[in-house]
Amino acid sequence: HPKLNLFAAGHDGGLVVFKLNHERPPYCSHNNEVLFYIKDRYIRSFHFESGRETPVVSVRKTTGNGLRPKGLFYNPRENTILVTYAGEGGDRYESYTLPKDGQSADNVVPRGSMARAAIWINRNRFAVLDKANVIHIK
16 A cells, blocks of 8 residues: 555465555674574574574463563673563563574563563663653663
């Protein structure tokens, strides 16, 4: 559509309409070496050199509550990913400390809370905008 963020693709089985604001998965890249994204309820990494994709950590508990991921922000210094979610019950953020190479991702427990947005502002600090439009530094 020329004025809306929609486009359609037709094929033998029918027609598929894509809403660009809702269908785009959250992702971030680091130094053109690795790409982090959410797929099948996992934060995954794709290493450009090797072409290898690996699931890093599960986001099943959060996405199972009707929340959909809308933003993903990586901090290489802390090896931590912030994920922001949108849902009918309110928005939320969670912080996932990624496991070191070779360690299990099943033990990662996210820290988070209800918030409108969260983003890294320093190498070990992030800002959170809560429901009352107050910014907290964590």
